[in-house]
Amino acid sequence: MKILITGIHGFVGSNLVAALKENHTIYGVDIVSPVKNGVFYTFSWDDLDAGQVPAVDAIIHLAGKAHDTKNQAAAEVYFKVNTGLTQTIYDYFLRSSAQKFIFFSTAKAAADRVEGVLTEEVTPSPVGPYGESKIKAEEYIISHPADGKQVYILRPCMIHGPGNKGNLNLLYSVVSKGIPWPLGAFENRRTFTSIDNLSFVVSGLLTKDVQSGIYNMGDDEALSTNELIEVICESLGKKAHIWKLPKGLMNGVAKLGGCLHLPLDPERLRKLTENYISSNAKIKAALGIEKMPVDAREGLRRTLAAFKEK
Secondary structure (H helix, E strand, O other): OEEEEEOOOOHHHHHHHHHHOOOOEEEEEOOOOOOOOOOOEEEOHHHHHOOOOOOOOEEEEOOOOOOOOOOOOOHHHHHHHHHHHHHHHHHHHHHOOOOEEEEEOOHHHOEOOOOOOEOOOOOOEOOOHHHHHHHHHHHHHHOOOOOOOEEEEEEEOEEEOOOOOOHHHHHHHHHHOOOOEOEOOOOOOEOEEEHHHHHHHHHHHHHOOOOOEEEEEOOOOOEOHHHHHHHHHHHHOOOOOEOEOOHHHHHHHHHHHHHHOOOOOHHHHHHHHOOEOEOOHHHHHHHOOOOOOOOHHHHHHHHHHHHHHO
C-alpha cells in the first residue's frame, strides 16, 4: 500500500514510519523535505497543489499545532494549523484516488475534563483553542462525506514513545533526580496511549475493512500518577518517594509557580493530577480484538527505556 503521511518528521510520524515502512511505501508531507527514517520522499505542502505528489492508497494526517501548556501560542495559530491544514489535506483526499483517510484529532476535542469514562457518544465540549481547533477540523470532515471511501477520526489520549516530548518527560526528569513526588494526595487515574498500540491500530485501519467513524484511542488500563511514578522508579532502579502533601498547599505552590514561570504552574498541576479515562472499546470491537497488544505498564516501560538511552 502507498501511504502519504503529513507531519511525518514529528514524534508520532517518525514512529509510524518505523512501524509501517517494512510493508508499505511511505511518502511524507512536511515543512521540510529531507529523505530520512525510511521515507521514500517528503514533499512540501505546496507540492500538493502543484500536482507533484504521486497517487497513494491512504492518507494519514498528523500535522498540527500541539497543545501549549504554557499558554503562549495565539489562538489563531491553532486554527490556521489544526483546522486549516486539515481542510487542505482533506480536500486533497476527496479529489484524489486514495481510499482511506486517518485524521489524528485529540481526546481534548471531545472534552477538556472527564467525569466517569469518555466515550465517542459524548457531545463535544472542548475548552481552549487547541481542542476547539481540532473539533472544527472534525466538523469539516464530517460535513464533507467521502462517498465510497473510508474516513477515520482518531481521538488519542496522551501519546508516549521514543522521541516523546511533554509532561511525561518533565515527570521523568523530576523523578530521575531523586526529587520526592509531592502530589501523592491527588488520587487520579488517566488513560495513556502507547505508540506501539497506536501503530497497531493505524495498521489495522489501513489493512482491514473498518467502518468509517470517530474512535477513541488509548491503552486498556488507566493509571494513576502515583502508579506512573512507581513505574518510572522501577525503570531507574530506584525506590519511589511519594509525599502526600495537602492539596491546598500544592495548589498554592502551583499558583506561585505560574507567577514566577516555574515548571509547576496551575495548568501543569491539573494535567498531572486530573482524572481522564477514555474508553477504547469501540476501536477494539471494530478491529475484532479483545485487548491491545501492549499492556499500559509495558508501553510506559518502553518509553522510559528510550528516555534512559537518550
